[in-house]
Amino acid sequence: MALKTFARACEQIIKGVDTTLSKISHSQVEVMINMMLWARFRRILVIGVGRSGLIGRAFAMRLMHLDFDVYVMGETITPAIGKGDLIVAISGSGTTKLAVTAAAIGKEVGAKIIAITSHPNSDLGKIADHVVQIRGRTKIAKERDYFLRQLTGVHEPLAPLGTIFELSTMVFFDSLIAELIQRLGKSEGELRRKHATIE
């Protein structure tokens, strides 16, 4: 009987992530990839708050290994972003105020915005030039959550708050990296060479 909740949570999370990933629109992904390939000789800024910010950083690390000129909002050496640069903003609800404010400033200075969110019609979704919708339960009001569950068919009472969104986004990003590696013709050996030496 021990660890029943643990075991069921594992199962539900993986199933939830699997379902969520299967619903990602490939045409949305294709547009994002093209925007990122365009941005190879520009700066990319990753924006996210809380756990979404951590997922964004994990993505930024991989992009750095692929030689993208990538930065993370809030870190020390993040330079000016301007016209033609690319912002990848992550927010499950699409309403996280600091992320929305940051994306709006980025838009004002001429950067292109990709939003990764469950809610294309949210504030963040509306600001964005392009949205990749990743379903999954997010930190919005209970009623809307309930609605969302009906829409997505994902029931995950054991996955608290934004878990499914965050994990699905992380798998999404890592798969995107695999696609980018293939398109850019990078080998894993090259990745390894760029990996931080001091840790």
Next chain:
Amino acid sequence: MALKTFARACEQIIKGVDTTLSKISHSQVEVMINMMLWARFRRILVIGVGRSGLIGRAFAMRLMHLDFDVYVMGETITPAIGKGDLIVAISGSGTTKLAVTAAAIGKEVGAKIIAITSHPNSDLGKIADHVVQIRGRTKIAKERDYFLRQLTGVHEPLAPLGTIFELSTMVFFDSLIAELIQRLGKSEGELRRKHATIE
């Protein structure tokens, strides 16, 4: 044919994570839960470098929502750790030098160490009072990687470097949180109340 690599990577990552999770020893998890429940009235310090550090922070956030007195190595308000406190150290290879050094200092001052690693016989594993082994390809030498793949049965050429370890560890932590919530009798409503207001 577009996004073939992307689609296969998604599939392989999820399968890899699923396989990895199914191989986690429940008795190792049970011991970890008991150590964490003991540590409820002590400090918990999460140690990790690179992507393992990001996964550790995502775990720490949830523990904070559950009212654990938890800190992250390298952040601003991390206080002194001492006798009876608990360290959760994450390193796929178990050899990440800064993580091992930090864990060793923690051990010296009397803290208990839980290592989350693919390699129980690594430096980190040997220092630890308890190991939860999470398989998955890690940043070790190619030959050993190959070996590991044979042992785990996980083949993930599209999942670069430590991806499977990191994602599996994140699902593991979120499932552990579900189990802790159930054992502590916390409702999701309480979690929500503690969630950072300003973001």
Next chain:
Amino acid sequence: MALKTFARACEQIIKGVDTTLSKISHSQVEVMINMMLWARFRRILVIGVGRSGLIGRAFAMRLMHLDFDVYVMGETITPAIGKGDLIVAISGSGTTKLAVTAAAIGKEVGAKIIAITSHPNSDLGKIADHVVQIRGRTKIAKERDYFLRQLTGVHEPLAPLGTIFELSTMVFFDSLIAELIQRLGKSEGELRRKHATIE
């Protein structure tokens, strides 16, 4: 002749900081101390972006050593802030958008705001319940900068951007800590005991 610029910059910065500190209103400081002593049994959240954020973190570390329940915006374990909690927001210009947005959210949920800024009439200054004005050149438009220099009597062409504000604020905070230690009757030995063990 070598290091002429270096030597003059040292001199000008120290003189600039000295002048700036001498112009801080002691009654503004007294109010801030009282607000902080009130906040001893509440949460304190430190908000700042860029170099102001780093100064804020250095302050937060000391407050943590003094047993304040203090957090830094953007770090992992920052919990919900609410009614009766205290926010210390740092922005030389008082217009840093993310800091202003964060302070505004904090105000909405009922926290008290102390602004540390050169510009009491800025957006941040207007939101704040209390302002401690620390002069010094800030990142505002050139013309206003020029004006500011006339007002403050501080000429520091060798101190780029917000240097004088940031350094003055750091000395201000460290002096505030000395005053708090004295009022709370803490000895330096106690500080040392709380100092992070693992570094």
Next chain:
Amino acid sequence: MALKTFARACEQIIKGVDTTLSKISHSQVEVMINMMLWARFRRILVIGVGRSGLIGRAFAMRLMHLDFDVYVMGETITPAIGKGDLIVAISGSGTTKLAVTAAAIGKEVGAKIIAITSHPNSDLGKIADHVVQIRGRTKIAKERDYFLRQLTGVHEPLAPLGTIFELSTMVFFDSLIAELIQRLGKSEGELRRKHATIE
């Protein structure tokens, strides 16, 4: 009588910083500047823990504004450091274990090390290729502290722990930036253009 401690602390800190700066060896600074100018087309990694780490980040921000390819240990996009790269490691006591470990790894892979420390004969000082000694009270044992005070002539009972070292180092770095700007012929306008847009 109010704020007597505050006022005296301000005064003592500024006097302490002034004295400390006046004792910095200009030939040590000159060597550091030359090493940094050499490193302009290489990577620079800034290493520091606790408040020294914050000071290091403030320095890294300015270096980034000056177009140096600079990174901070522990942040997301820090890449591999190797032969010919430069490490600037900051530790008042020179014994901070994680900083020493990190510098040692850097040395192993062929990077040059500059140590900023009060103690040239410390572990960090011994590893370093070059030391800039910045006196000031540091977090070492009381007796040695006492000794140090005799040597430096700096008495700062109101400046807790490493305050004088940290503030002096910050003024030192900002003055170094002024010198670098002058040598590289950068105008402040260029700095401003590189300043982070989104904050």
